[in-house]
Amino acid sequence: MxxxxxxxxxxxxxxxxxxxxxxxxxxxxxxxxxxxxxxxxxxxxxxxxxxxxxxxxxxxxxxxxxxxxxxxxxxxxxxxxxxxxxxxxxxxxxxxxxxxxxxxxxxxxxxxxxxxxxxxxxxxxxxxxxxxxxxxxxxxxxxxxxxxxxxxxxxxxxxxxxxxxxxxxxxxxxxxxxxxxxxxxxxxxxxxxxxxxxxxxxxxxxxxxxxxxxxxxxxxxxxxxxxxxxxxxxxxxxxxxxxxxxxxxxxxxxxxxxxxxxxxxxxxxxxxxxxxxxxxxxxxxxxxxxxxxxxxxxxxxHQRLIDEGRPWAHWGDADARYLTVDDELYAIDVSGQGRFAHLGNENGRVVSISTADGNPVEFDQTDGGVRLTRPPRRSQRMPAVYLVEHDAPPPPPIELFPAGAEQHTELAELLTDAKPGDIVQLGEGIYVGPARIPDGVTVRGLGPDRTTVDGAESVAVTLGTGSRFEHCRTRGGGRRVGHLPRFSVRVAGDGATIIGCDVVGHVALDGGSPRIISSTASGVVAAGPNRIEIVRSTFGGIGTDVGIAITGGAGHLIDSCEFEGHRAAIVLTGTIGSTIRANRIRARWWGISAVDCEATDIIGNAIESTMRAVDIDGGTEARVTSNAVSDGDSGCVLQDGASNAEIGGNHWARCRVGLLAWGAGEFRQRDNMCADLTSEGHDVVVGP
Missing domain, CATH: 3.20.20.80 (Glycosidases)
Known part of the structure; x- marks a missing residue:
């Protein structure tokens, strides 16, 4: 404590x-x-x-x-x-x-x-x-x-x-x-x-x-x-x-x-x-x-389990946790579903399972794990603890032809002779970066779970003009320091596309009209480019970082993305004519922040458990419409002279305040709905 x-x-x-x-x-x-x-x-x-x-x-x-x-x-x-x-x-x-x-x-x-x-x-x-x-x-x-x-x-x-x-x-x-x-x-x-x-x-x-x-x-x-x-x-x-x-x-x-x-x-x-x-x-x-x-x-x-418990071969998953005490294996059912995926046949035959009180429990074991036949009913939704008796895992099969050391291919060498219009198909395994994809060339993997480009301390992949990077996993940029971004991929040329990739780290956007489609990353950082398009992608933060940070430029689109765990999910600074639409956001302090921007459309986003769902800080002609906000502090904040904003058709539930306008210019608000606000009479607050 x-x-x-x-x-x-x-x-x-x-x-x-x-x-x-x-x-x-x-x-x-x-x-x-x-x-x-x-x-x-x-x-x-x-x-x-x-x-x-x-x-x-x-x-x-x-x-x-x-x-x-x-x-x-x-x-x-x-x-x-x-x-x-x-x-x-x-x-x-x-x-x-x-x-x-x-x-x-x-x-x-x-x-x-x-x-x-x-x-x-x-x-x-x-x-x-x-x-x-x-x-x-x-x-x-x-x-x-x-x-x-x-x-x-x-x-x-x-x-x-x-x-x-x-x-x-x-x-x-x-x-x-x-x-x-x-x-x-x-x-x-x-x-x-x-x-x-x-x-x-x-x-x-x-x-x-x-x-x-x-x-x-x-x-x-x-x-x-x-x-x-x-x-x-x-x-x-x-x-x-x-x-x-x-x-x-x-x-x-x-x-x-x-x-x-x-x-x-x-x-x-x-x-x-x-x-x-x-x-x-x-x-x-x-x-x-x-x-x-x-x-x-x-x-x-379960004091002994918490005080003396040590990690097992696997920590667990969304359904269960595993701990050992004096060579005894305990499984903790946190979901209440009686599913233990890591107790499959490959980890040894399960002989018996019993409750903390010593009562035997019926179960089925398959290659996919253990499933309790009839999980005990619980008066409270607190995780149940089971003692698992199991045999040692079977020995691995004899390898008649042992595999040699994994060979890593230099990606840059494969791209030496690539010309515009070429598609360079990568296979299964790890490719070594850094590498620059030439203008107009497509580099395509077999999927993020099968093809990896590792840049170690450097940016793994840099994209040239009109190039495409598809279906790969990348890591690079060295060790992350605090909240600072670690760049694994950089878009240097105009009109480049990243699609279906898993980026371990951040993407830097320098070239104009870049597109990121159906990918995952820690975040994106851009300063200057126009017409950035980021759609159907997923971003995960560490609590102190920013998901997408764009400074300057015009005509940006962030559509149908998911954000989880950032200090701020989306921050636009000094942009013109951007659209943020249909995203799902859960962040610590800011969901969507527009600072000194013009004509920003924030439409149809779902934002939960975030201090400020939408923050319009200065700028003019923002439209905040049809957003669903829940379990935060405020649905929308207008401040620092933000003017000519339109706030309409939003739903703010279980927040402290719906709309807070503080030191803002003229704004229009209509058809907003507040439900179960935690502070009575705080649907709209205007000051100072």
Missing amino acids: LVDVSLATVPGWAPVGQDVSWYRAHIDGRVADANLHPTSLVEALHYHRERWGHVDDYDDFFPFLHFDDFDPDAWAGLARDAGMGYAVMTAKHHDGLCWWDAPGTDRTVMHDGPARNVLGQFSAACERAEVVFGVSYSLLDWSDGRYPGTDYVDDVVHPQVIDLVERMGAQLVWADGHWGAGGDRWRSDELHEALRRIRPEVLVDDHWWASRADVRVVEHRLPGGIETDPWEYRRALGASGAFNRAEPDDALASPTALVSELTEVVAKGGHMLLRVGPDAGGAFADAVVERLRAVGGWVRR
Whole structure:
């Protein structure tokens, strides 16, 4: 459990999907190292004016941070009841407020607000509850003018972090706000050596940018398979990180979803840290307590499996997870369908399957896996656990003619003599890039599952004018760094086409009139080309990146695509006459964002669980029509002088606000329908 606290706990508000602890940045904007986080959000400005108009300065929230309901033993007991082996608390967030009697500063909860050592009391309570205690410490500090200089590191960071281990008893020291500088700036190696001299068993994460990290942090998206090095998946119970009064209870993850994700994490070799936050009184909401205790009930019934379980040969799939404990195989039925695809005959004959209570279960085994004949009925939709007794897999057949080492062909060599109109047919296997497809030439594979072009550290394939790249998988561009795109394919010439390809990474579009059809990729980046056409394609993000980012140009079309997991799905900047139509989008903060664009048509898109479904930021003559939006914060935002916009025929369901126009010019809105908005009377909000 990660207990997220800051002075922003007092307003406890953010647009649904945005981080509550960034409230100061949302209403002020004049903060250091905001990185990818949006600042001066119009939603927050509207809320602050309505609720906290009498509060002029962020620090004026201190009198309201009373923590009268804080019970450290209740916090520690909740972590224990939830089946958690360790609890981490924010020692200092970006606002610089220290939650213990920290050395070298008066900006602590001992001097303002609760007037008690909240962190120290929670640490002692964790020790009583036999829960390992850790801290999260922000290197970023908006309140200290010395940040990020040498004096700040010498007089603030090192003494305070050492104090957290030496006097507060922290065994885990996680870093936050780490993106403003590297490990050399923080002298992380030196600091960690000092910590280990005090407490040899202390663990640090990789956010310190040190030469050695005990734990790798994973956020937003789980690894695709089993990871052997220690890692921790961090997620929030809701979409806003901590206590958010704007977030309805049903937006919090259900116990079933949490157990499903927890078992996936453990089956892949990791740990899960669940982020929650109290209110300004220091108590957790009932909905939070209920969910954690429901998860804890399942975990305690299967404590040995979670604590001692190790990955099997396969982690699982959408239906099941697999773990081993002392050479015993357990299958966890997360879908409730009784399907175990990885227990096919090739993995050994299944002798018996029994429930956690020891009751035998009937099943059928085929090459396609195991299917329970009659899955037990469950009173609650919590995953069932089965003990699987199976024989060892059969030995592989004897190879009379063993295959030699796989031969990789240089793709560039195959294209040396290719002329316009030629079709170069690739076979099954891996082709080595980088390679440039000559003008007018088609390179065609047998399908992404059979033909791969690997560019290693380079762009794998570059397309010339009028060339085509079809039915291949590509990878290249080297190791991805943070949210920055990694380019695997580049379109250099005009009129090139990519069709039926699986691009591991991003596509760069430099030439005009490019087409991407029925392909998959992390994203697309373009600056300048006209008439970009992207249709029937699928894009998957890592939570901090952008799906399609187009700057400039005219006549673009993005049609019938799917987006999942990006910070922003589609961002157009300074474009003219573009159409975004019939896409399915699920993103963190922005679905479709048009910045200083002219005549953008946003028509018939389905956008769910996204903070801002449509954001028209400046520009003129946008048409936002017939879009279906659900479970986000807003259906449409008009801001920064956006003028002559037409907003019509949209359906906004289970959002906080339908249409928010803030500092916008004239607009027309008609025939929009709002259903089950979480804030009454917020169908249309106009300000300031």
